[in-house]
Structure formats: structure tokens, C-alpha cells
Amino acid sequence: MKRPRRKVLTTTLILLCICAAAIFAAHLAFRPPDMTGRSVSAAIPASDRTTLGRAVTAAAGNVPHDSGVMPLLTGLDALGARIAVIRAAEETLDLQYYIWQRDATGLTLLTELHAAADRGVRIRLLLDDNGIAGLDADLAALNTLPTVEVRLFNPFILRRPKSLGFAFDFLRLNRRMHNKSLTADGAVTILGGRNIGDIYFSFGAGPHYLDTDVLAVGAVAADAGADFDGYWASGSAYPAELILPDAPGGLERTQADADRLTESDDWLAHRAAVRSAPLMDKLAQGAAVLEWAPVTLMSDDPAKGLGKVRTRDLLYAQLMRLMASPDRSVDIVSAYFVPGRRLTERLARLAGEGRRVRVLTNSQEATDVLVVHSAYVKYRPALLRGGVALFEMRATAGTPREPRVPGASTRASLHSKTVTVDGERIFIGSFNLDPRSVMLNTEMGVMIESRRVAAQVNEGLDRVLPTLSYGPVLDDRGRIVWHQPAGDDPVTIHRTEPGTNLAQRVFLWLLGRLPIEWLL
Numbered sequence: 258m259k260r261p262r263r264k265v266l267t268t269t270l271i272l273l274c275i276c277a278a279a280i281f282a283a284h285l286a287f288r289p290p291d292m293t294g295r296s297v298s299a300a301i302p303a304s305d306r307t308t309l310g311r312a313v314t315a316a317a318g319n320v321p322h323d324s325g326v327m328p329l330l331t332g333l334d335a336l337g338a339r340i341a342v343i344r345a346a347e348e349t350l351d352l353q354y355y356i357w358q359r360d361a362t363g364l365t366l367l368t369e370l371h372a373a374a375d376r377g378v379r380i381r382l383l384l385d386d387n388g389i390a391g392l393d394a395d396l397a398a399l400n401t402l403p404t405v406e407v408r409l410f411n412p413f414i415l416r417r418p419k420s421l422g423f424a425f426d427f428l429r430l431n432r433r434m435h436n437k438s439l440t441a442d443g444a445v446t447i448l449g450g451r452n453i454g455d456i457y458f459s460f461g462a463g464p465h466y467l468d469t470d471v472l473a474v475g476a477v478a479a480d481a482g483a484d485f486d487g488y489w490a491s492g493s494a495y496p497a498e499l500i501l502p503d504a505p506g507g508l509e510r511t512q513a514d515a516d517r518l519t520e521s522d523d524w525l526a527h528r529a530a531v532r533s534a535p536l537m538d539k540l541a542q543g544a545a546v547l548e549w550a551p552v553t554l555m556s557d558d559p560a561k562g563l564g565k566v567r568t569r570d571l572l573y574a575q576l577m578r579l580m581a582s583p584d585r586s587v588d589i590v591s592a593y594f595v596p597g598r599r600l601t602e603r604l605a606r607l608a609g610e611g612r613r614v615r616v617l618t619n620s621q622e623a624t625d626v627l628v629v630h631s632a633y634v635k636y637r638p639a640l641l642r643g644g645v646a647l648f649e650m651r652a653t654a655g656t657p658r659e660p661r662v663p664g665a666s667t668r669a670s671l672h673s674k675t676v677t678v679d680g681e682r683i684f685i686g687s688f689n690l691d692p693r694s695v696m697l698n699t700e701m702g703v704m705i706e707s708r709r710v711a712a713q714v715n716e717g718l719d720r721v722l723p724t725l726s727y728g729p730v731l732d733d734r735g736r737i738v739w740h741q742p743a744g745d746d747p748v749t750i751h752r753t754e755p756g757t758n759l760a761q762r763v764f765l766w767l768l769g770r771l772p773i774e775w776l777l
Contacts, residue, residue, distance in 0.1 A: 283425035287414040290499045296406065298381065298489070300351060300482030303444035307347040313444040313474045316547070324477040325547030326705055327536075328685070328713050329470040332459030333527075334536040335451050336362060338472050339439060343369045346441040350380045351485045355435045355687070355698075356388030358454030359395070361461070361524055364515035366453055367395060371402070371508065380405045383485070383494055385434040386412040387419075388452065398507025400497040407497035408489065410434040411562055414500070431776070432562050434488065435687050435698035437470075438481055445474050446481040448701065449685050450592075450674045457672070460527045464625070464652070466672035469590075469714060471685045473552060477703060480554040484701065491559035550707035555686065557699040572688055572702070573695045577603075579678055579704060586613040588677040588718055592670075594618035595632040595691040595777055596640070605643020616640070617718055619671045620649035620727050621765060622756030629691060629777045631768035641731050648718075648726040648743050652756060669725075674702070675714055683711040692775050727755050 303310040317323060329335045343350060343366070350373060357363055374380055382399070386409040389396065393416065400407040411429055413419040422430050438448040449470030455461040457468060473481075488494060518524070555575050558566040568574065580587055580603070587607060594616060596604065608614045624630045640647060650671040676684040686702015688694045705711070728743025739755050740747035754762055 280425045283415075287422065287425065289412065289414060289429075289495060292492075292495060292499070295496055298379075298406075299486050300440070300479075301349045301379075301443050302479060302482070303442060307442040307444065309342075309345055309347070309442045309444040313478075317475050317549075320549035322549045322551055324473060324475040324552035325549045326474075326477075326552060326703070326707070326710060327472045327547050328710060329447070329449065329472055329536070330714070331534070332451075332457060332465065332468070333531050333534040335447075335468070335470050336458040336460075337531040337534050337536055338447055338470075339366060340369060340531070342439060342441045342445055342447060342472075343373055345445075346373055346378050347376070348378060348442050349440075350378055351383075351438075351440045351482060351489075352381070353383045353434070353436050353438045353485055353488060354388070354453055355385045355433065355437060356452035356454060357384055357392060358452070358456075359391040359514075360455045361515075361518040362455050362458050363392075363453050364395075364511060364518060367399065367511055368515045370405070371399065371511070374399075374402045374404050377404060381485070381489060382407045383410060383434070383489055384408075385410045386500075387430075387433050393501050394504035394507045395511045396497055397501040397504040398511065400501070402508075408494040409497055409500050410488070410495075411493045412495050412500045416500075416502075428564065431697060432493075432564060433698045434493070434559075434562060435694065436488070436556070436701045437687050438485065438701065440478055440481045440485060443482050444478055445472065446478040447472050448481065448687075448703065450672055450687055460524070464668040464670050466592075467650070467669050467717075469673040469675055469685055471703060471705070471710075473703060474547065475549075477552040477554055484554060484556045488559045488699075491562060493559065493562035548705075548707050548709050550705055550710065552706075553704045554701070555684065555704055556701040559699060561699045571695070572686075572700050575704075576676060576684060576688065579682065579684065580607075580676065583607065583612050583678045585679045586677075587615075588675075588715055589614075589616045589690060590671070590673045590675045590718065591616070591618055591690045592672045592674065593624075593626060593629045593633075593689040593691045593693075593777070595629060595774065596636050597692065597774075598636075600690065601636045601639050601643070604640065604645050608644030613646070614644070615646045615648065615718065617648040617650065617671065617722060617726065620651055620756065621754045621761070623650045623652035623670045625670055626777075627765060628768050628771075628773070631765050631771075632691075632774045632777050634765070635769060637729060638731075638737065641729065641737065642735075647729050648723060649729060649739070650722070650726050651741075677711050677715055680711050680715070681708050682706050683714055685714065691777055693777055696775070727751070 413422040415422045440446040450468045451457040459465045557572045560566040684704045688700040724742040726743045728740040732738050739751040741749040
């Protein structure tokens with residue numbers, strides 16, 4: 258009996274050694290390339306040489322603060338603002354995104370960048386390599402233009418299948434750049450929660466994301482440029498030509514595919530809606546529609562992408578200081594919400610001290626990352642017992658801020674990330690309150706000290722979203738029930754996760770047993 262067992266152990270040990278050797282060999286074979294000789298560049302400050310620079314300089318001379326902001330609350334406004342800013346750029350465009358999809362809006366914005374490059378605009382495009390599926394040829398071709406540089410953050414050296422790279426380079430590839438920003442001529446920047454793709458700009462038949470961006474001018478735009486420089490020069494930003502194969506004819510294919518995807522009646526209706534959106538009229542009015550206020554850029558050190566940054570230097574630490582001692586209230590909007598024990602205790606303590614604490618996140622039926630929801634539900638009972646008011650976005654509610662466009666989806670999923678303190682200070686950015694944003698992904702955003710902006714963004718939380726969300730509460734027996742709508746006088750009370758069936762709830766429970774919360 259001992260010999261067969263010994264033989265099995267020997268065989269297992271040999272197989273493990275072979276696997277370990279294969280992983281080690283792949284790790285050596287697919288190491289990131291040497292970046293010696295990588296070009297060096299820096300943000301160009303706003304000046305009177307450009308139309309945007311002159312406009313911002315003139316406006317800033319008559320206001321009490323050096324930064325002006327305008328929330329972008331709809332997908333139409335967010336897309337229109339990006340196109341308008343790209344077209345207005347005369348000297349520089351710096352873009353930094355986690356996801357850039359190869360769909361109608363993604364290809365449209367790539368062709369806008371191509372047109373800007375043809376005007377002589379210097380373009381620096383930094384993309385996270387985990388979120389550019391299908392774009393290798395488009396980006397390689399764009400990178401050949403004389404005024405364009407493309408870099409990839411923590412790139413996958415093995416291009417197909419990219420996911421196999423996690424097997425032999427997990428520690429590096431598990432760290433992603435989640436930042437989203439677009440800065441033009443050192444004068445104007447757009448940042449927040451939206452990536453580039455149809456689902457972020459309310460186009461197409463798929464579920465749409467309810468999200469929040471901000472357009473900002475003045476000093477904060479200069480800060481965004483300096484922050485971009487840090488990421489551009491970081492040890493995680495690799496020139497595209499070192500990673501991507503050549504793509505002859507790539508620019509022509511990009512344009513042809515963009516034309517094909519945007520020739521439908523639905524796209525023409527969407528483009529017309531973007532052009533007629535209220536934001537376009539507001540931008541034409543200039544500085545009068547901006548809120549001039551103290552604005553602070555908050556961003557992770559790009560060294561976080563290599564795991565080489567101190568915890569106290571992380572954006573999370575800055576957010577916790579913002580939330581440390583509110584006078585009246587804290588409102589959190591986080592698409593992916595996994596607070597962990599310490600933040601759960603902090604929020605419960607604030608509620609117990611008489612502060613109003615509200616959290617809006619996705620319901621199980623609305624979330625697009627079910628495993629994150631499985632971690633959130635572990636903390637839901639303690640949050641409710643502690644007096645925290647929870648709202649869970651319904652999937653079938655539609656996007657309450659969005660005007661209806663022919664062909665657009667009526668299904669919604671929350672993607673916004675904001676924190677409001679006392680109705681006077683608001684953080685808008687890319688940061689979810691979950692372990693991945695805290696420790697693994699790089700993040701950024703702005704803290705705006707303005708009651709007007711906080712009220713604009715929080716209007717949904719105050720008035721609209723409660724009618725389009727589930728409200729989990731504790732019943733007399735301490736069990737969770739869900740009010741629909743979330744309010745004092747619900748029409749329906751659900752005693753299980755609403756919008757789900759037994760199989761989905763069992764699967765959620767099984768996911769919650771996995772020891773992977775630190776990855777979420």
C-alpha cells in the first residue's frame with residue numbers, strides 16, 4: 258500500500274516542479290522591455306497662445322478662486338464635452354484612461370485625436386493595458402503619427418491570450434491604472450468616473466452606467482497636467498512601440514470601422530442629442546456657467562503601480578481625512594462598495610454620533626461585478642445596525658439623469674464615485690471604496706469646496722435616486738428586507754435580494770466564501 262502512495266506523491270511533486278519551472282521560464286521570457294532612451298516630455302502650461310488659455314486667463318481675473326468647475330452628470334454632456342475639448346485643443350492633449358473600448362464612441366474619439374494630430378496638436382495617450390481589448394493595431398498606427406505618443410501602463414508582454422500573463426507575472430499585472438483624465442492646452446481638464454465606450458455615454462442597447470465627471474479649468478488643470486507627467490514618466494508606462502506589433506494600414510481601418518459603426522440611425526440620433534444637449538449652450542456662454550471654488554487634485558503616487566508607495570501617501574488616506582470629522586453628514590456614492598471592518602465601524606460611529614450617513618451602491622441585479630457584491634453583503638448588516646442608510650440602485654430603473662434617445666437602453670447600473678461631506682465639500686473621481694482602489698489600482702479625483710456643486714451632484718441622492726433604488730432595512734426581527742422604492746412608504750417589500758432568483762442568491766453566497774476580498 259505504501260508504494261502506490263509514494264509513487265503518487267512523487268508524480269505530484271514532479272508535476273509541481275515542472276509547473277513551477279514553466280512559470281519561472283515564462284516570467285523570464287516575457288519580461289517587460291528595457292525603457293532606456295524613452296523620450297522625456299512635460300505638460301505645457303496654459304498661455305495666451307491658445308484660445309482655451311486666453312479664455313481661462315480672462316475669466317480667472319474676475320473671480321475669487323483660481324479654479325472653475327462644471328459637473329458632467331449625463332452621458333450626452335460627458336461625450337459632448339470631450340469632443341468639444343479635443344476639437345478646441347491647439348497645442349497639447351494629455352489623456353489617461355483605464356478602459357477604451359473599440360465601439361462607436363471609442364473609435365469616434367480616436368478619429369478626433371487623429372484629426373487633432375493632423376492640426377499639429379501634441380498628443381500623449383496613456384492607457385491601462387488591461388482595458389484596450391481589440392485596439393492594438395489602432396494604437397500602434399496612431400503612435401506612428403509625428404505628434405502622437407502612446408504608452409501602456411503595466412503592459413502584458415504576451416499579447417494573446419493576455420490573461421495568461423497573470424500566471425507568471427501576477428504581482429505586476431494585478432496592479433492597474435484606474436485614472437481617467439483628459440487635459441487640453443494646460444487650461445481645461447475632464448476627469449471623474451467615466452472610461453471611454455458606449456456604455457459610459459448612454460449609447461446602444463446594453464445597460465448604461467450612471468456616472469459623474471467634472472470639467473475643470475484654471476489651476477486644477479495645471480495640477481492635472483503635472484500629475485499626468487508623473488504617470489507618463491513612471492516605471493509602469495511603456496512606449497507602445499516596445500509592446501505592440503506594427504500595423505500597416507491601421508489608421509485607415511480605424512476610420513473605416515468608425516464610419517461603419519456610426520452610420521446607423523441610432524448613432525445619428527445620439528449625435529444630434531449630444532449636439533443639442535444643454536452643456537453645449539453652456540460652454541458657448543463661457544466662464545459664466547462655471548463655479549469658481551477651491552479645488553484640490555487628489556491622486557495616488559504612480560509608484561503604486563509597482564507596489565512601491567507608502568500607505569500614508571495613498572489617495573485613500575486623503576479621503577479618510579476628508580471624512581474624519583463631519584459636522585452634519587457624509588454621503589457616499591460608490592459603484593463597488595466593500596468597506597471592510599474599519600470603515601464600517603467608522604461610518605457606524607459617525608451615525609451613532611448623530612451624523613447622517615448615506616451610501617448608494619448597486620443592487621445585486623444591477624451590479625456588473627457580482628463577486629464584489631458578494632463581499633459587500635458581508636458588511637451590510639453591521640452598517641444597517643449602526644444606523645447607516647443604504648440605497649441599492651435598481652437595474653430596471655433607467656438612468657434618471659439621461660434624456661431618452663432612440664435606440665438607447667433603459668437599463669442602468671451605477672458607476673459613479675463621489676463622497677460629499679456636510680453638503681459643502683465633494684470628491685468626484687475614479688475611486689471606489691473597495692480594497693482594489695485602496696491598495697492595488699492607482700486612482701485620482703478632485704475635492705471641490707462648493708455647496709452649489711455638491712447640491713448639483715447630490716440632487717439624485719436627495720430626490721430622484723431613492724425612488725429608483727431599493728432600500729435595505731432591518732425588520733423587527735433583525736432581518737434585512739428591501740423597500741421599493743427606497744423610502745418611508747414603500748410600494749413593495751422584498752424579503753430576499755430583489756430582482757434575483759434562488760440560483761443567483763446561492764451563487765452569490767458561494768462567491769462570498771472565497772478568500773479573495775483583498776483582490777476586489
